[in-house]
Amino acid sequence: MVAVLTRIFGVHNLALAEDVVQDAFCRATEVWKYRGVPENPSAWLMTTAKNRALDVLRRERTARTYAPELGRLLQSEWTLAPIVEELFAPNEIKDDLLRMMFSCCHPRLPEEAQVALMLHILCGFSVGEIASAFVSRRAAIEKRITRAKKVLAGSKNLFDVAVAGDFSRRLPAVHRALYLLFNEGYHGASPESAVRVELCREAMRLAAKLLEHPLGATAPTYALAALMCLHAARLPARVDASGNLNSLFDQDRSRWDQELVDDGMKLLELSAKGTALTEYHVEAAIASIHARACRAEDTDWDSIVSLYNTLVELRPSPIVALNRAIAISQKEGPERGLEEIASIADGDRLANYPFYSAALGELEFRLGRHEEAGKHFRSALALARNPMERRFLNHRVGACERKDPYSQSQS
Amino acid sequence: MSEFTYLFRGRDTTASPEQMQKTMEKWVAWFKELGAKGHLKDTGHPLEHTGKVVKGKQKIVNDGPYAEAKDVVGGYIVIEAKDLLHAVEISKGCPILEAGGSVEVRPIQTMNM
Numbered sequence: 001m002v003a004v005l006t007r008i009f010g011v012h013n014l015a016l017a018e019d020v021v022q023d024a025f026c027r028a029t030e031v032w033k034y035r036g037v038p039e040n041p042s043a044w045l046m047t048t049a050k051n052r053a054l055d056v057l058r059r060e061r062t063a064r065t066y067a068p069e070l071g072r073l074l075q076s077e078w079t080l081a082p083i084v085e086e087l088f089a090p091n092e093i094k095d096d097l098l099r100m101m102f103s104c105c106h107p108r109l110p111e112e113a114q115v116a117l118m119l120h121i122l123c124g125f126s127v128g129e130i131a132s133a134f135v136s137r138r139a140a141i142e143k144r145i146t147r148a149k150k151v152l153a154g155s156k157n158l159f160d161v162a163v164a165g166d167f168s169r170r171l172p173a174v175h176r177a178l179y180l181l182f183n184e185g186y187h188g189a190s191p192e193s194a195v196r197v198e199l200c201r202e203a204m205r206l207a208a209k210l211l212e213h214p215l216g217a218t219a220p221t222y223a224l225a226a227l228m229c230l231h232a233a234r235l236p237a238r239v240d241a242s243g244n245l246n247s248l249f250d251q252d253r254s255r256w257d258q259e260l261v262d263d264g265m266k267l268l269e270l271s272a273k274g275t276a277l278t279e280y281h282v283e284a285a286i287a288s289i290h291a292r293a294c295r296a297e298d299t300d301w302d303s304i305v306s307l308y309n310t311l312v313e314l315r316p317s318p319i320v321a322l323n324r325a326i327a328i329s330q331k332e333g334p335e336r337g338l339e340e341i342a343s344i345a346d347g348d349r350l351a352n353y354p355f356y357s358a359a360l361g362e363l364e365f366r367l368g369r370h371e372e373a374g375k376h377f378r379s380a381l382a383l384a385r386n387p388m389e390r391r392f393l394n395h396r397v398g399a400c401e402r403k404d405p406y407s408q409s410q411s
Numbered sequence: 412m413s414e415f416t417y418l419f420r421g422r423d424t425t426a427s428p429e430q431m432q433k434t435m436e437k438w439v440a441w442f443k444e445l446g447a448k449g450h451l452k453d454t455g456h457p458l459e460h461t462g463k464v465v466k467g468k469q470k471i472v473n474d475g476p477y478a479e480a481k482d483v484v485g486g487y488i489v490i491e492a493k494d495l496l497h498a499v500e501i502s503k504g505c506p507i508l509e510a511g512g513s514v515e516v517r518p519i520q521t522m523n524m
Contacts, residue, residue, distance in 0.1 A: 076454030
């Protein structure tokens with residue numbers, strides 16, 4: 001909704017667009033309390049936002065300037081309603097999302113600010129949620145977003161998706177935002193749930209939109225779409241029927257979505273054109289290796305380790321290093337895994353990441369060191385961000401206290 | 412370049428919603444064309460067909476205007492054109508003409524003190 005309203009009001013009136021969306025949601029909470037939730041809530045919200053927009057445009061006909069391309073068409077009753085109606089049409093809105101995403105990737109903004117802005121405006125992430133996604137501090141994110149909005153407000157119009165050079169320059173930032181969005185849905189930091197399938201779907205939908213655009217169908221976009229499909233394929237097993245989180249080693253692989261796996265593999269093949277090797281290619285390749293293993297024991301860990309070695313160079317981050325260490329522990333044993341974890345550069349950034357302590361706990365558990373393991377899991381539990389994570393980690397703490405023996409299939 | 416007002420008459424206010432929608436789409440298309448060619452000065456507004464008429468020194472107020480539908484001014488816009496002939500040419504694109512209506516083309520009088 002913000003995207004289509006910004007197209008109408010103009011990017012310099014972004015705050016107005018956000019207000020109108022806010023108003024629509026407020027009205028929804030008031031009206032739905034008495035009349036109940038309508039059959040099609042999003043259509044209701046859209047219509048409300050549209051009517052509110054018409055009110056604003058009429059009331060402030062001459063007081064404000066709106067989107068330059070629309071200019072006077074919004075001022076006259078001859079054209080106001082039909083134009084707004086046209087812009088609220090579903091196929092127009094789809095394009096607006098793309099336009100808005102690219103607009104957020106303003107060249108004067110550093111990449112992190114672009115992504116934060118996109119997540120905030122388009123996906124409705126709160127500052128706290130963005131801070132967790134970046135493993136960063138709230139205050140830093142807050143400042144980043146405020147500054148970014150100012151820069152955006154200073155641009156003359158929304159990004160024109162038809163200009164090739166600009167499009168290609170901005171594409172990497174858009175990729176990164178979609179990646180982070182997917183990640184947040186797949187394994188996020190939200191206080192409600194570790195897994196939010198809607199976010200994954202949203203990311204996949206936007207990635208698909210990118211692929212539809214002639215300039216967007218590049219190898220990295222295919223790779224990104226591939227990795228999303230391959231990860232999403234595991235979602236039905238990742239969260240079981242009771243709403244519990246299952247690690248890759250525990251999942252009932254028969255519940256993996258085979259169609260998504262197939263789609264992912266096809267997209268991975270399509271991503272092999274050209275010479276660019278991006279982090280998305282590598283991650284997709286890793287995901288494809290997991291996807292090919294019918295059972296956890298069948299996983300080709302050698303290949304995964306070598307892929308992680310490549311990934312760590314392409315995208316050096318403590319989390320990638322952690323995942324690499326876990327892969328090494330699978331290939332060379334838990335002691336080696338612990339060594340690798342200990343040598344992670346920037347390891348202190350992981351201090352608040354529950355799965356850092358959980359990984360340590362896991363490896364100590366496999367070595368039979370139940371007390372050490374229990375300590376780590378308890379630290380992890382203290383850092384858990386939602387009930388799902390808490391249940392998962394509590395379960396591990398229990399296993400340590402009972403001194404359960406380690407067996408491949410139960411970890 | 413001079414400015415001209417178009418006064419539209421013969422707007423069909425009894426049309427069904429579907430017909431109105433089609434008509435509005437034609438108007439939007441015409442406006443966009445005028446805008447693209449740089450003719451559009453003031454987009455004006457459509458006007459409701461009835462209102463009041465205030466007349467004379469006594470300021471008598473009557474309901475009105477009462478005239479045949481084809482005579483009531485249904486709306487206006489202001490355009491910019493080289494001269495009256497040019498303004499007339501431009502007006503021929505107006506959708507109201509297809510519907511049997513008319514466009515009155517009046518130059519804006521520049522008043523100098």
